[in-house]
Amino acid sequence: MQVTKAMGLALWVLAGTSIAADAPFTGTFSGTGRACSGGLYLRAKTVEWISTYSICKPSRYELLAKDLAVDHQRIAVRIKTRSSQCRYEVFEAEQVSTYSWDVRGYQSLEAYRKQDQPEWRNSALPERLSLSCPMVRLN
Numbered sequence: 001m002q003v004t005k006a007m008g009l010a011l012w013v014l015a016g017t018s019i020a021a022d023a024p025f026t027g028t029f030s031g032t033g034r035a036c037s038g039g040l041y042l043r044a045k046t047v048e049w050i051s052t053y054s055i056c057k058p059s060r061y062e063l064l065a066k067d068l069a070v071d072h073q074r075i076a077v078r079i080k081t082r083s084s085q086c087r088y089e090v091f092e093a094e095q096v097s098t099y100s101w102d103v104r105g106y107q108s109l110e111a112y113r114k115q116d117q118p119e120w121r122n123s124a125l126p127e128r129l130s131l132s133c134p135m136v137r138l139n
Contacts, residue, residue: 025066025075029093029101029135036133040093040103047077049091051133054105056086064090064112071095078109088131096134105131 024044031038031051038051041058049056061077076092088105090112096102106112107127114120120128 025068025073026139027093028138029103030138031103031133031135033134035131036103036135040091040135042075042077042091042093047079047091049086049088049103049105051131054085054087054131055083056088056091057083059083061091065092076112078112093135095137099136101135101137103133103135105133 025042026044027040027042029040029042031040035052038049041048043058045060046058047056047061048058056079059079059081061079063075064078065074065076067074073095074093076090078090079086079088082089087107089108090106092104092106092112094102094104106115107129111120111128111130115130
């Protein structure tokens with residue numbers, strides 16, 4: 001009987017962990033500064049990023065990366081529909097400290113995937129430029 005209860009409890013705990021891992025990452029982020037004033041709104045099914053020079057209206061997204069480590073969370077999404085004033089196709093949010101986040105916008109999936117390559121990162125070509133905004137998570 002004790003073994004059955006212990007097994008049941010273990011399965012319940014594992015199931016809870018699996019459900020948490022599959023739960024959508026959501027958050028509201030506020031940016032400051034000239035280019036980053038505005039906010040990123042990551043919802044269960046849509047994402048929206050409003051900033052001074054780019055207005056990305058709510059769009060469904062494809063999840064590219066998700067790491068929910070306790071002290072260093074990270075998520076990257078690719079929007080499915082880019083509004084006319086939206087400069088970025090891929091958004092990435094990475095936790096820097098308890099409240100601070102680095103939110104980056106990439107003009108293409110290729111720019112996101114090649115961001116760590118020196119010849120790409122140091123390039124002055126317009127299609128390779130990305131935006132990095134310090135933000136605070138509000139929720």
